[in-house]
Amino acid sequence: MGKKFKSLYPEYYDEFKCIGGSCEDSCCVGWDIDIDKITFRKYYKVQDSEMKRMFQKNVHNNEESFSDDVDYGKVKLKSDKRCPFLDCDNYCVIHSKLGEDYLSNVCTCFPRITNLVDGCYERSLDVACPEAARILLLKEDGIKFKESEEVIGKHIISNQVDTKAKELKNSLAKYFKEIREVSIKIIQNRNLDLSERLYILGEFINGLEDESESNFNNISKFIKNYDINTAEGFYEKNSLYFMLQIDFFKKMISLLNVDKEVDSALFKEYTKQIIKSFNLDKEEVEPRKYIKIFEEYNKKYMDEYTYIFENYLVNFIYNNMFPFNEKESIFDGYIMLLMRYSFMRFYLVGKYIEERKDSKEDIVRFIQIFSKTIEHHRSYLTKSMRHIKEKEFNNIEFAKTLL
Template sequence: MQKNVKMIYPSYIDKFQCIGGKCEDSCCIGWDIDIDKETFKKYHKVTDEAMKKMFQKNVHNNQYCTNKDLDYGRIKLGKTKRCPFLDDENYCLIQGKFGEDYLSSVCTQFPRVLNKIDDHYEISLDAACPEAARIILGSKEKIEFKESEKSLGKYIMSGVLDTRSSEFKDTPIRYFKEIRDFSIKIIQNRNLNFSCRLYVLGDFLNELEDIESNEIKEFIREYDIESEAKSYKRESMNYVLQVSFLKNVLDSLDILNENDSHKFKKYTKEIMEGYNIKDNEPVIENKDEYINAFEKYTEEYIESNSYIFESYIVNFIYNNLFPFSESDCMFDGYILLLFRYSLMRFYLVGKYIYNGKDSVEDMVEFIQVFAKAVEHDKNYRSDILEYIKENSYDNMEFAKMLL
């Protein structure tokens, strides 16, 4: 019998239920599928002849295994990266034949994200799942957090952090919970427009880097969100600089050849046609068009539906141990979070130029596709952070440009 543990989680978690074969972007298509050792052994002990042959053909040892409880084995995928255990209606043959207990830890848990902070567990959902994205982003209410005892079940730990450890004694990590809670408070401050909230978050973390660890609590208590927000002013020309910068980023990432998501490739083709950036043509040639498009989209879609982006950012902060999501440097976590948002908005505006319209449903669908195609690509994250640091962009001036 599974032991119950203390669990803290967003209130939306109780609404989630996998819709299986009805899902329009199955997590069993497009991703590598890892098998833990216990499940791997189960697969090779089944007596059902048809399933036994399927397991022997499609489940193999992972020569790059990093953790036997996570990726001891791997399912062999074809060119379409579709799990061979899906039936014609995208339902799992393994679960249908043997029950959920025969699913690997990865398959059982997704889209749930589980972390352990000190003596409690935190569970949330990953927006890369369409149904999870609709639940996370679909409510106009602020994300709130609950605490109760729940069963862990079959799980994989995404992150473990003991802030009480002696190694963090004189570091900001000791005050991780206070810093993260205040970061969420900034993003949920609906008295400010969304870009202003992101600016204040950067200002808060940037200043925090220079504060002695024993003064962090006092700094947080005295930090005045509304007062700091007055120093932010949006510069329209920054939109033009963003188009130039992010177009170069897309070229370097080579999305059309390197990314496995057909939907994300489709979006990429649409935005490049929408922005109509020709080779060797300076972006400045179309500056008025870009500024008008960004300003109109920001007013009509982002600010009018800022709860979508607020919930996306709050959820990201919660399930990625932000601001220590990239390194021990808090500003690294911030600048990459801001980059993600800026790239997302770059796509949304490009789609808007291409289609001439947008909708809440289309915005949520895009964010889900973005999360699946981009958020889960660790290579791009490290490459982008390295590029930002090499060019000394890890500062508030660069952050203002991305806003």
């Protein structure tokens, strides 16, 4: 039995089991498939002649590799972006013929995410997987966490931080765990509307940056005493913000370049639908008439299924090292989280305009497709952050318009 390590994870984590060919989507379609060095070498030593030929034909060295443990090699995808090792029933022939030990690190681990924080292995699931999305997003009582000591099997460290490191002595990252804990408490505070929670989160992150610049030694006290129920300049809903969102997300869709840079046929259909719904292909968009639709959708579905969006946000905050997931500032991390949430709602409202109905199952399915498309896009999030900074939208006033 291997050595046990301290582990932190959401309670939902143990519920996940890959459903293989029964999955309505596939992590083996549309994505690059990376092969670590150890697995790569095992492929060229197999005795099975048929599998040996398949490996020689479809697995090659990756000249742009960044880690031997992740992408030493790559699988050459078929013209339809399917992995050549998928059979007609969407099952992996490597797994069925050679066993799980012959799967690469990436193929074994997804959708499991592992971060290392102060020596503790923090594990979670990626909502880009349909089964993972159903399990974690549909927790009506919210996401709860637990600690244990366990043997950590095959894994890839996505992010790691040692908050006691000397180089972080004068950095907000020194307080990473405390900041994340308060952030999650804010988002899970069901005494408030979700928009109010998101606004307070922005005030908290903004306050942290201000405090770090004026009196860094006061950071610990600021975090400890922060009131998660209210904030100065409290957010008030303004329906006119929906008008501003339409103009902003029209630009966000153009940056996404769906026709050329997105493989998901379903996401392309979603995009065509909302372009039609909001008349985004017209020179002049008349957003005022959509205010009633936004309010109607919020009342019918956002309010009833708030827990789905809360769970998405909490899971993102936990497994993406929020708010340190953007390079330049923690407020950038907040703005990009808010952009994701608001962009999802924009798509859902656009779908509602056409279909006049929605359900928790359809919302979860959309969030999964959205996450798989947006979070794993090669350049979209970088282009989005650049646009936001160029327009000087990285501030709390702009954040209000996205709520």
